[in-house]
Amino acid sequence: MARAGGITNAVNVGIAVQADWENREFISHISLNVRRLFEFLLQFEATTKSKLASLNEKLDTLERRLELLEVQVGTASANPSLFRD
Numbered sequence: 001m002a003r004a005g006g007i008t009n010a011v012n013v014g015i016a017v018q019a020d021w022e023n024r025e026f027i028s029h030i031s032l033n034v035r036r037l038f039e040f041l042l043q044f045e046a047t048t049k050s051k052l053a054s055l056n057e058k059l060d061t062l063e064r065r066l067e068l069l070e071v072q073v074g075t076a077s078a079n080p081s082l083f084r085d
Contacts, residue, residue, distance in 0.1 A: 076082070
């Protein structure tokens with residue numbers, strides 16, 4: 001009878017070891033995916049910052065051009081004789 005109990009304990013230990021192995025493997029996959037997600041977010045942030053900086057420069061240029069055009073239109077409106085033949 002002692003032998004049957006030993007086999008049961010061995011089976012239980014084997015099941016526990018298998019479950020522990022599966023849990024560790026699952027945790028490893030989760031950790032890897034979290035790292036990948038973090039790396040993606042870092043890359044996304046860097047790319048987004050770069051693109052936003054480029055768009056900001058273009059917007060600044062457009063704003064300066066618009067201000068120049070507004071001054072030119074204001075000058076033309078105030079002095080229409082400058083533009084007559």
